[in-house]
Every structure is written in structure tokens, then in C-alpha cells.
Amino acid sequence: MNESFRQEKAALPDAAENADAAPVSGKTAALIELALAVGGFGIGTGEFAIMGLLPDVAASYGVSVPEAGHVISAYALGVVVGAPIIAVLSARLPRKTLLIGLMSLFALGNLASAFAPGFLSFTLLRFITGLPHGAYFGVASLVAASMAAPNRRASAVGRVMLGLTVATLLGTPLATFFGQMLSWRSAFVLVGTIAALTALLIGLNLARDKVEESASIRRELGAFTRPQVWFNLAIAATGFGGLFAIFSYIARTTTDTAGLPASTVALVLVVFGIGMNVGNILGSRLADYSLKGTIGGMQVFNMVVMTTFSLTAANPVMLFICVFLTGCGFAACPAVQTRLMDVAADAQTLAAASNHSAFNIANALGAWLGGLAVAHYGYGSTGYVGAALSVLGFCVFMISLLAERRSITVNKA
Template sequence: MTDAPAVYPSASSTASQPDEQTRLSPLSVALIELALAVGGFGIGTGEFAIMGLLPNVASTYGVSIPQAGHVISAYALGVVIGAPIIAALAAKLPRKTLLLLLMSLFALGNALSALAPAFGSFTLMRFITGLPHGAYFGVAALVAASMAEPHRRARAVGRVMLGLTIATLIGTPLATFLGQMMSWRAAFLLVAGIGAITVALIAIYLPKDKVAEGASIRRELSAFTRLQVWLCFAVAAVGFGGMFSIFSYIAKTTTDTAGLPTGMVAIVLTLFGIGMNVGNVLGSRMADYSLKGTIGGMLAFNIVMMSVFSLTAHTPVMLCVCVFLTGCGFAACPAVQTRLMDVAADAQTLAAATNHSAFNIANALGAWLGGLVIAAGYGYGATGYVGAVLSALGLAVFAVSVILERRESRG
């Protein structure tokens, strides 16, 4: 680890590299990205593993499964609240220091979750554990983008996000298996351990950095005065709710609509995870060639694909194909994150962190609307139509964003 302070400037700046004296080697950059991705792996594992362990948690605390589900909402609430507040209050902290604090809080929150004696304290710990989620991903994306060439920023962001997508394939099944074989508490101790490893990796490999000149809470909060930032949030919160509308009810769609045995649910979920990883890799590459084209193109793709999902969900083969393609919809995430860096100007930390609040809103919105359609008697397959409508709304918002941006550039 070098002791020379590095400067992580605006991720949208063409001068986004450290100066010659502090320029990082390709190996150093790779190790930093690996450290950041390990943190994403830990966060993804901790966020999704609880869904498979709800019956175990409910049994331990003597509550119903719907009541136990409140801990998922508590975590999501922590993400939504924590991202903007932490990013604003930490405006004058070096990014390395902030990342270390965020991941330490995450590790501690999971360790205390494993030790929680009562359901109330467990719920509180899940809320606290969710607080650093958005800020960590936002700051990690900024650090990764600042080390990359301007035309490779989205790929750098995608490599950090790869930790999250790999968690859906490896981390979550591993933690769920450990929790079911031993105890759900062991699963959270595993996640806490991953967080502790991330702290060590960041401390070793990420150079010290200087706080950007003029950094302040007021400057970060200025992100909320920019219309383009709000439009970008809206695209994330609305346009990508469809993925969660389908995913939230995919188990019942698999068994009740497609008529597949319960054992196939795990395979279908694996297909979704593979799709997320494929989408993340391809989407980050596409975004470096055309940022706006990737966002708009993926929203249009989702409209068509999710409509096909509803039309063919009763067919096992088509269900599997459409679930894989739904996961591929994650391709737009690196692009949205990178565009937000561009439109946020000098308030990037708050904007980048709050983007993950927007995606958690998409999660809640998609699941809620999907539930309404199912409750109305339209069936589990109809969640695809919900996704298509949300994608269309997101595409409309994005079109408005692009049109206004073009008018501003002409003026």
C-alpha cells in the first residue's frame, strides 16, 4: 500500500486519474476493485439470505412468517434513509475513511444481528445494518470510476457491482445452506466475517486520499436542486420496479402457473442470478459505448420481455428463458449509476449513494404492485405486465430527461 495521498476527482471528469506521482498500477487498481467487490458480495449475501431463512427466524423468536418479514422491510428502510444522510454528513471525510467506517458498521450490524436476544432487537439491528448499504455502493462506484479511463468508467462500476450479482449465485445459497444446517445466526456471522475481511482489504490496498476541495454538506445537498438528478432517481425507482415485481413472486409463478415441482424453484432462481451476472458484464460494456442508449434500450427491452413473460409464464421452458432475461435487465444498473455521476456535477457522493435508495424503492414498488395484481385475481404470471408498465413509465421519464438535457445544451 502506498502512503502517498491519492486524489479521487469527479468520476465524470476527463482528468479522473491520479497525478503521475500517485498513479496506480493496473495490479493496484485490480486489487482495489477486488476489495470493493468483496464488500458488495457481503452486502448482497446479507441482504438476500434472510429471505430463505425467514422460517428459521420466525421459529426462534416465536413470531409468524409475515411478522418475520418485517425485518426485510426494516433493512430496506435503513438503505433508503441511510444513503442520503450518511453521504451528506460524511462530505468532508476522505473516501477511504468513509468506506472503512461504512463496512465496519455493516460487519458490526450483522454480528449483533446474530446475537440479538429478541425479535425487536433483531429488527433494529437489521435496520442499522441497512444504513451503510447505499452509501457504500455509491462511494465504491465513485472510487472505481475515478481510477478508470473516461471511456471505461461503466466497466469499472460494473466490476464493483459484480460482487453483488455473484452474491445471488454463491453467497446467498451458501449463507442459506449454512443457516438451515446450523443456525440462521451462523449465516449472519458469516456475513459479518465477509465485512471484516473487506475492512482489512480496503485498509491494505486503497491508498489514502484527499478530500475534494470545497467539499461540504451544502455542496452535496445541492444534488437535490438539479432536475436531472431527480429524473435519474425516477428512472431507477420506477423503471426497474418490474424486475422486482416478477422476482418477488417467482417461486409461486414457478409452481402454480408453470406447474413445475418445488425443487425447480432453486434452479429458476439460479437462472435469475446468472442473468444478473451476464447483464452486469455486458451492460457495463455497452454503457461505455453508449450510456443513454444502454438505459433507453434496456428499458425498451424490458417492456417487450416482461410482456412475453406474462403471455408465456404457463410454459416451463419460456418461464426459464424469461426469468434469465429478467435478470439480464440488471444491465442498465451500471449505466444508471454512471449517468447519475455525470448529472450530479460536484455533488456526486450524495447522488451516487441515493441511487441505491431509488433501487430499494423500485423493489418495494414492484413487489407491492405485483401483489395488488395477484390479489385482484389476475394470477402470478400477470406480474410481468406490471413490469412492462413500470418499464414504459421509466422509459417515458428517461425520454423527458434526454429531451431537457438537449434543450439545455442548445441554450
């Protein structure tokens, strides 16, 4: 165990002494993780299902499909804004109360979205619905990690994230199917129901925790005074951008570049979802072995895979292989989430929640840069954008290591 790892652990509250980390049985911990994962499943389904229902939403409100796409941006903006603000303002709230409140807001936002009378109100409701997204995943990750052994925290975080990755494989297609068969509004009713169920499951299984006396808004804001927090948020904002650069345009890459029929797009998306789930499971286990190694290693992995994607995008077989491996790039997510909780010391809630703000910045950055590349070089070029963003993420990672070593040297002196 290296010196920096020991220092990070020393900065963390002892799980045995932490009031909100009361010992729980294996069965109870599994039920709590399941409840938290159900919430992730609902959030993932709600976030991605709208992409397949945009034409229906546009027709319902009498706007163009590009205009309807603004609701996706509104939701993402809600995530970016809501995560740090909610994390700071809720510093004195018990985690159980906060989680139930966040999922209740998410449930109400989706149910209200289903009955929005006009496009403006619908867009506003999507912004409001996005507010609890990042804070929920941040707090849920902290709760899961607090119940796990020190060398199994990333796996616990990965199990919570499994709800999100399973949503890309099952939840989104199901919600899209029901939305197209019945009404797009029914998809939001479904998501709202899942969120309400999550709040109930958390209420039944998670014990009420005590808030530390030292908890405060000022302490949470202290996370942003730590350079390593900013470095890791920057890694998330850049390193994950490549995934979205490719994913945002994968349908047209499949049909226009690989020359496959439109009917195969759904299969490509399934392969991508399988890759995300495999990456999440393997990545969380690798992170338990080495957080930094997983973060840095996955950036290199993404450089190779995404470059290969662009070089071979016209080959249908290679397209499927590279799409699967691109999805596997999600493996870095549990590692980055856990690393943020470490370097934030006693301001973990804000740091953990802000990771999902960074993730949505990666979404916007990847889609934007990917669009620029498509306009000039075609759909197959998105892999080069992804590789470039992975290089940037790796550079930030290396700078963070150098800064950490310098800080250790100064402290020793």
C-alpha cells in the first residue's frame, strides 16, 4: 500500500465510528443495495428513454424534433446544477431522509412530466426532474460504501451503478416500447412509479442515520478547496466524453458508415448496453484492487478502442466489437466515484454528487465535439474524438498523480 493511499484512508471517517455507518447484516446490506440500484434503474430509464420518444413528444406539442431535443438539454442542465447545490444545502440532513426526498422529487417530476399541458411546462419539468439525479447517485454511493469492507467499497458502488447500466439494456427499451405502443406519457408514468417504489424500499430497509455534529454547508464546500477533487472531476468530464461522442451518433454510424439496415440499430444499442454492464462489474472489482490503476488504465484502453472504432467503422463485425468495448469503458466510473470520496475527506457528499455533474458535462462535450467531427469528416470519425478526449483525461490523471506526490513530499519535509 503506497503512501498516498494511506493518507487518503487516514482522511476518511472510520466506518466503525461514523454514525451513519452502523453495522448491518449481509442480508440487510443486500436489500439496501437493491433498493438503491432500483433508484438508479429508474433514473437511467428516465434519462435515456426520452431519446427514443422525441418524435412522439414533438408531434404531441407541435414542435420540431430538434426543438423537442431541448428537453434533453434541460434535464442535463438540471443534473449539473442540482448535484452540488442539493449536496451543500442538505449537509445537515440524514442520508435516509435525503435519499427518500430525492426519489420523491424525481417521482413527482416524472409524473408531472407525463401530464404537462404544454412544451414550455414540459421542458421546465424535465429540468426540475434532473435536479435530484446527481445528488441521489452521490449519496447512494456513500451509503453503499459505508456498509462494505474497506477493500470492497468500489464493488459496492458498482452494484448501485448496476441499476443505471441495466437501464440502458432493459429499462430504456421497455419504456420506449410502452411509450410508442400506448403514449410517450406512459413512459414517464412508469419511471415515476419506479422512483416511488425506490423511496418505499429505502424507507423500509435503510435505518435512520445520525448526522455528524461537525456536518455543515461550510464543511461540504471545503471539498472544492482540495485540488485532487478538481482533478478527478476533470478526469470524469473529459475521460467519459468519448463514450458519448460515439454513442450520440451510433445509429447513423451503423447505417451510413457500416452500411447496415436500420433494423440492426436496436441490436447495436443492446450490445452497447451489455458492454456497459460488463464494464461496470469488472471495473468495480479492478478498482477494489487498484483505484488509480483502473482510472489510468481505462483511459489507455479507451484510446486504443476508440481509435480502432474509427479505423474499422465500415466493417460491420468490427463495429459490433468496438461498440461492445466502448461500452466496457464505463468500467472507470466506479473507480472515479470511489476515488472522489477518498480525496474529499470529510466533504464526501458534495464531491460524490458532483461526479455526476461532471458526467453530464462529458455527455454535452462529447456530443458537441462528435457533431463537429461528423460535419467535417463523417460519422466514422467520432472514435477519433473519443480517443482525443481519453488522451486529455489521461493527461489530467497524470498531472493529478504528480501533484499528489509533490504534496506528499512537501508534507514529509
